Amino acid sequence: MRKVSISRQRGLSLIEFMIAGLIGLILTVGLVQIFVSNRQAFDTTAASANVQETARIGTEIISKAVRNADYWGCVDNANVFNNLDDTGAGYDADILGFGSGLEGADNNADGTDAIVDGTDSITVRGTRGSAGITIDSPMPTSSANLDVTSASLISEGDIVVLTNCQGGDIFQVTKLPPGGDKIQHNGGNSVSPGNGKNASGCGTANCLSQIYDVGASVLLPYTETYFVGTGASGGPALFMRTGVLSGASVGGVQTVELIDGVENMQILYGEDTNGDGAANAYRTAAAVADMEDVVSVRVSLLIRSSQERVLDSAQALTFNGTAVDGSDLRLRRVYTLTSTIRNRM
Template identity: 40%
Template structure:
């Protein structure tokens, strides 16, 4: 009688086939996972770069559009009552002069900003909350009677204007209680203090300045006047923590990071000579610290900015990118900006160029009103 034997376990051939099929399956799953992970990383980098470019151009565009606003009058009708003979004024004239509302330059490494990156200086005024004049001034050296002094402190710099004249002055004290007021004395406790009555502005009214006091304003303001907060903004690229970003410095306050991932900023300005019709007749490159003169800056009506945004992570692209930057460059033959040459041969970050043009609307309105 033949004995039937039953198979026990797997043969070597069957085991090898099973292992091979398992390895193929695992390799496929790893490849799918790796591809998805790569797509996620690239997609995230692209979103970060898009956000950086969009937010930077929007933020700068809004600031440029609002620049050179001095209430309902042009800057030449605003007198600066700050004491320009005080050492604090002469040491920081840019901060206290509140001169024309726009300037642009290319940093050389000694001015704010990284070498070869462009920067903006914007001046103007913004609202001072709900502060309103309640009583006419009996004379132009009297304190200002207001409805509230909330948010106003000694040494603050304010502008008062009524569409006829305007004055920039420093607060030397406040009165609270039932009859609040704002003082604008010469100021022994504040720097630089006030001085120079009627300096820098010619008004058609008698300012009734008793004894020609040094703290007289350009006129006796009444309830038609408004109070504003002057500002002095500097926008530039810096990397204090090793990662480039757009920064804004507000007066003498420490600089604040506005948007990270901004690798470079390049600017062109549109000139309308004499602010004749509000139309750009010449585009000027900002290619040096003094590329834009003060007289030319006063005729700028538009700003074209090109932002180079970079992803935080490296190894996003297969090779260093080649771009057309700034965007107004003629790149019909080939890209002009090679990351390997301009930045680093191992920089495989994702770079994108974002360009926007903003009009200084207060200057355009001034042209239209004239």
């Protein structure tokens, strides 16, 4: 019987080793490419979701503010008398003047303020409800205290609006007399800036413009400015600056960062030039002849992703007629909303 000898493998040849290494390298490169591609797709998807969420919140905030602007109960702002003492300490006409329900500023160029240069800002004013507080006893005179259904939500020093369908009065609460739900609106320096216009000529500074009957509403006024500034992250953000109309700092302002990632805001105002209740032309704030004729507002927001380098190359994008610098490889999109001022329709 023939004996078969089996030779043992003693190792790999250089050629075999090089071929195995090449195959492994090809597989590794393929896996890396798959990982990089998936990571790029994930980053782009996350950036897109981030931009969409920022735009959704930003447009909702601004559209709501525009819709509700210039509400003064069932009267126009022109029929609301401002009793606040414009010579009193702490009086700021921008906060306490309540001159217009809507104002705008184009292309900020003041490098010393908090607003990003080249962006627009919008200011809205009006009133909000105060849990249904109304007068429940007729005023005997225009200088008398107000008997109201409840004064629990009102504090001394608050700025309030008293309104019916014939007119309205803005005044500062000087005291909440004990023994019932009453509101006092005296003149003098008990609060700042205080009252002092004497609209009805009754001989004292605490007269209102009319004698109010049962059912007149007590409302809470507000002044809000929306603008693009530098946020806590160091990047651009949408801000709201609101007037302080209660407490010890009446007439001051509070600034709140609303949402990060709003890089620019440009605003056009729909002006009703023929009185039919519809906008005939959209113009910048400087080109509007009379802001009282504006019935709608068109706002364009340039939104950017929070993360850099999510794109393979710089995005080609134009905003407000100017090319946007996309060298940081962020994802950017433009969102435009048009909202009517429902209290002017």
